[in-house]
Amino acid sequence: MLPVANRLRTSNEFSQTTKTGVRATSTSLVLYVLTKPELPTGPKVGLIINKSIGGSVLRHRLARQIRHIMRRELELFPKNSFVVVRVLRSSDSLALELPKLAKKVLQNGSARGGSVRV
Secondary structure: OOOHHHEOOOHHHHHHHHHHOEEEEOOOEEEEEEEOOOOOOOOEEEEEEOHHHOOHHHHHHHHHHHHHHHHHHHHHOOOOEEEEEEEOOOOOOHHHHHHHHHHHHHHOOOOOOOEEEO
16 A cells, blocks of 8 residues: 555646656556656655456456555655556556556656657
């Protein structure tokens, strides 16, 4: 579980991050990162898992897996960033894809608003 201070909560934060953040894409995930200078606490993470992925049990299982992975990867992200993970399809390789996407988007973070394909 992610600490409360590291959770993205409002729809405004989600929409800001997905519309103006740097994006990295794989076959089953999209990772958005937006750095905000005025954000005082650590990185905030949010998940988007649509109903088209599967039933409630599957979606919640994926959410738990992603939160567990992101908890380990939090130190990769700047303290003043918003991170959104969008699941495109269920996959057994989420644990491998997510850290790769994180590294890729942070390496190419200077291309603000850009897109990176992994």
